[in-house]
Amino acid sequence: MENEIRDFILYLHEEKKTSVNTELSYKRDLQKLQSFLSGQGIEDVGRITETSLNSYVLYLEKNQFAPATVSRHIAAVKAFFHFMLKKGMVSEDVTERLKAPKIEKKAPEVLTVEEAARLLEQPGKDAPKDIRDKAMLELLYATGIRVSELISLKLSDLNLRLGYIICRDGMKERAVPFGNKAKEALTLYLKEAREQLTKGNEGDTLFVNCSGKPMSRQGFWKLIKIYARKAGIEADITPHTLRHSFAAHLVENGADLHSVQEMMGHSDISSTQVYANRNGNQLRNVYQRTHPRSR
Template sequence: MSKAKKPEQAELDLIERFIHFLLFEKGLSENTRQAYQSDLIQFASYCANAPCDFYAVTQELVQAYLVYLTENGVKQRSAARKFSSIKKFYKYLIGEKLIERDPCQFVKPPKLSIYLPKTITEQDVNALLDAPSEEDTIELRDKAMLELLYATGLRVTELVGLTFQQVNVELGVVRVIGKGNKERLVPMGELAQDLITKYLAYSRPELNKQQSEVLFLSNRSVQMTRQTFWHRIKHYCLRVGISTEISPHTLRHAFATHLVNHGADLRVVQSLLGHSDLSTTQIYTHVAKLRLQQLHQAHHPRSG
């Protein structure tokens, strides 16, 4: 059995050059950079074993690669991401005048089924937010975090990474550093303002034994991990009898879904969530429609 060929160093260098271009132009996060690099090296390996010159890739080869991914158990969403990486790469090569024809131009991307994010009812959200006590140091911190998460739709990594300077309680806004180091201002609402004010007055001084700049501190005076916060949420779900599987990201989805349910403009929701593409936000219109259908079936006298 012949040994699989590896991409030429010149091809790896070209991929690296493309990654640097994206870092400079787009400000990618480390996870996104690694995904692009992994996708393109994998495709370069496939080309080397086709065999096919990396510069002379054809539409047929790209289509064959997508079939190869499917046959090897790669999920549609991952295959679509890999195709997107390849497409952007060859668009870059055309821009750099290294090739003349885009092999991806007429290739249809893998068809994705609509992914509906898990969300929870407003009633369950209210029960969860009411679960922690304001009389306990740790629970007041948790209550402030949960309220801020639901009020702003922050990603959990954005929440646990917040510094003291990023939150202006008087103005009621949070300055968030999101994916790709993109900055956005998000309003927090009065309930979150009040709870953060109480947390800063009573809990944080007890937890801040090392003069940390992190806003929400663990009982060891360091930044909380995502896993720790997730366990805290599970703790409160058990306390109030919420059986739905809930994660910190569920509250982000609930934030967006409930805004859309109450008539918020999709562009506003996009801005609050920090989505670069409106199509990412549009998923919440599907969630809202599904919820309306469920309510109709449950309560309309002639729904069957």
């Protein structure tokens, strides 16, 4: 099965042009399946049956994997078998009747506009590190990009004059605009802080740590936790909270879903729809609380 997984990942990379993160996710999930089947004495893909796959799903559920995680594993297995069937590696698709558990879509955790403003005001104004942090937070909230996209940005991806960045996910790229606050923070960072942090080393990475190397996800995660505490925000926020807040605040102020979808880089409009649903629920709650004939 190891060879088939390798061929599948190569197919995703070369033909489907998927992102590195997607490929790693598929690989991890399929290797977990391989390990489980090996424990059942199944080494050959031709011996995998509907029953053995159902046993695997049951194993995941018994080990208390979240429904979303189980669904992701099932999606990986289905994609893997579709590939093998297409390439003639198997004669039938035994995943056809494999069903994913029902997942309740939770409303995304978002900050209020006031909380977002408090968070963005936390970094200091003088130290290079603080100036960098301010620029990163402002850009994240201004664009709604993923933290992985934020730390991967190159100087060449930034157009300060026109106010947009280029984000890349695998072979796909999108242009995302940003406003004056982010532009001011980025201008200050490039003018007064970045060179001190890079210590004169050449490189195209936009945001660097205090050693002059690219910022890490973990490093930025810690920063946002510290600033959230300083801002008096009680919710356990993550970098993704700013992404959700960006989208929610746009929708609340009348942005159309297709524009938000494009800026967020969502491949499916249903992923963006949750922000409209959230907005609708808020309006309904306000109506029920305040209209004299709502009860």
